């Protein structure tokens with residue numbers, strides 16, 4: 001089966017490479033010529049474990065190719081995926097669908113065979129209807145169906161998530177759409193991944209509801225962590241204690257500096273906009289967005305407290321370990337580290353930072369921060385060491401060396417990767433999240 005993937009970003013490229021690995025014939029299309037040139041040279045536009053090898057082997061096998069030519073790329077494809085970006089629109093938080101609609105227009109205008117057009121980008125409820133209207137408006141005489149198939153993969157674990165998903169959601173309005181999608185995902189049915197067929201609008205909402213629910217779980221445990229600090233309880237045991245209840249579930253209950261990334265912040269805002277448009281408020285999600293936003297700066301103040309407060313922080317040195325919104329990615333979008341660094345530099349602290357993959361993208365976002373290429377260079381003469389992202393490299397710091405190099409053995413661990421008792425016994429003044 002031939003599949004066209006329009007948009008070779010995170011979701012497009014990973015999905016395209018995985019579909020090729022299942023044995024489909026896949027063309028990834030992107031209008032960014034330099035991205036396509038680099039892909040031809042085997043250079044990945046993103047950092048994702050295992051992606052380069054997967055792309056290389058499928059290109060070699062002749063199942064995966066790249067082009068900037070949409071008309072050529074979609075020729076003979078039975079399924080045409082739209083996986084272009086849907087950023088937050090400046091000013092109002094709505095998802096910006098310009099790229100999705102542009103692709104729909106171009107697909108309609110050049111469609112040469114019957115095909116199913118699939119929105120994989122996260123799009124607000126009703127987008128599939130609009131995509132269908134746009135394609136119809138082009139006057140195409142080909143049979144087509146528009147289907148919603150949201151993607152739930154996580155960055156850093158993208159290939160595993162795509163190949164072994166908890167579920168596949170397909171929103172289709174007719175048998176043609178359902179049949180072609182069954183064929184697309186047949187290799188995964190064999191893996192016994194559950195599949196949910198539903199209506200297009202329901203499928204579109206499922207994606208937003210899932211992300212908003214996960215963001216809510218994180219924000220809930222983050223507030224419990226604050227309360228734990230006040231009452232002298234341990235948030236990790238609270239997470240375990242509630243997570244063992246099957247109705248709650250143990251995952252996404254890890255307290256930290258607040259969620260970031262390319263999905264949760266953008267998708268929760270877009271859900272709020274949809275709710276507003278339909279006058280059906282989602283007040284819990286409204287609170288989640290506000291609480292998470294204020295938390296990021298509060299985490300900066302936590303580091304200031306370890307320096308003796310706002311006044312005392314002026315001229316002091318902070319070693320910031322980890323900048324990306326989570327480990328195993330170079331993605332800096334909406335990373336809590338940005339607000340943490342801003343709070344620190346606003347207070348006049350000197351910040352030196354290290355991140356295994358994120359420093360290139362972080363530089364323009366935190367111009368007052370000095371990037372160094374080794375964690376111990378950042379720690380040297382630091383008044384406080386702050387861990388913001390839980391990269392493996394920071395789980396195994398040589399604590400003896402940290403103590404020797406730092407001006408004072410003070411650590412703020414915003415990801416709870418060390419144990420309070422252990423750190424204290426090693427002579428650290430150690431603060432973490434929701435534990436005392």
Ligand code: UDX
Pocket residue numbers: 151152153154155156211214218251252253254255256257258259260261262263264325326
């Ligand atoms: C998320 C969803 O998980 C995925 O299903 C969707 O398709 C895209 O959005 P991703 O943005 O890659 O994926 O990251 P994820 O691993 O979900 O983490 C998001 C943020 O939440 C990170 O900043 C992470 O540090 C934070 N987080 C996650 C916590 O603070 N605590 C947790 O327990 C889990």
